[in-house]
Amino acid sequence: MAFEVIPVRAPGAEDVVVATHGPDEGSVFSGTADGLIHRISPDGRTVERIADTGGRPLGLEWMPDGRLLVCDAHRGLLTVDPRGGAVEVLTTEVDGIPMVFCNNAAIASDGSVWFSDSSKVHGIEHWKSDLVELTRTGRLLHRSEDGRVEVVLEDLAFANGVALAADESWVAVAETATRTVARHWITGERAGQRDLFLAELPGFPDNIARGSDGLLWVTIASPRDPMVEKLQAGPMWVRRGVTRLPAFLQPAPRRTIRVQAYDDSGALVRDVCVERPEDLARYHVVTGVREHDGRVWMGSLEEPAVAVVDL
Secondary structure, eight states: OOEEEEEOSSSOOOOOEEOOSSTTTTOEEEEOTTSEEEEEOTTSOOEEEEEEOSSOEEEEEEOTTSOEEEEETTTEEEEEOTTTOOEEEEEOEETTEEOSOEEEEEEOTTSOEEEEEOOSSOOGGGHHHHHHHTOOOEEEEEEOTTSOEEEEEEEESSEEEEEEOTTSSEEEEEEGGGTEEEEEEOSSTTTTOEEEEEOSOSEEEEEEEEOTTSOEEEEEEEEOOHHHHHHHHSOHHHHHHHHTSOGGGSOOOOOOEEEEEEOTTSOEEEEEEEOOHHHHTTOOOEEEEEEETTEEEEEESSOSEEEEEEO
């Protein structure tokens, strides 16, 4: 299984999205911690800056009109024109209150947007605190074409990646802190109901995305951590105390490169795990994933690079 790392000259290339048509077909886009959006050529040889959001871009999706939808942790829901770099703000608040941690999205066929706000308490700079404290203040939101935003699910344990069923009968949202993927039914007999699509994942899920193979791909940013689980089960004063310790004393992600793919029944179809020590030494904390024509592109909250695996 060929594994390649492609530097993007800035840290935290958190998500990736592939252009499937138009002049950029095959190119890969990613946003980094400095606010920049980058375009990577299909062969990985050219990386160019196309826009600056002025914030911290995370999840990326394609709008029907060819613009990029950007979930910016600092600025909210944005669009970016990949041709000229123009940035437009779509949503910054919900019910008059600014979002704290806009994270990931999925776009329905009607142009509406399902997206996550990870926490009402902690922003991206303190994501570990939200995970350890288990604040359960994450939300799944829906923005209709006319700009109205409604809260669909609340009390999520670090709401993260978002993806739609192939027939758009439900929408899934990763709950990083509990190693689960929740599901909200949109249509059918169960419309309006919430259940679990995936449970007891082998690690902490981050972004999720529908691949060109029709499967739902899930990142495993770090393996299961019994210490984190013990802390989450403890009193809040202990959890908060741990998150205020120096960084080197706090729980940290273990080096892993892993993504999984599930069908719409929740059955595991693929488990892609890169285990060579030389690869783990140069890449880890996979938070973004896109399968496209037999290649799996990955982003990382930590690394100044994207990576790609040929299946």
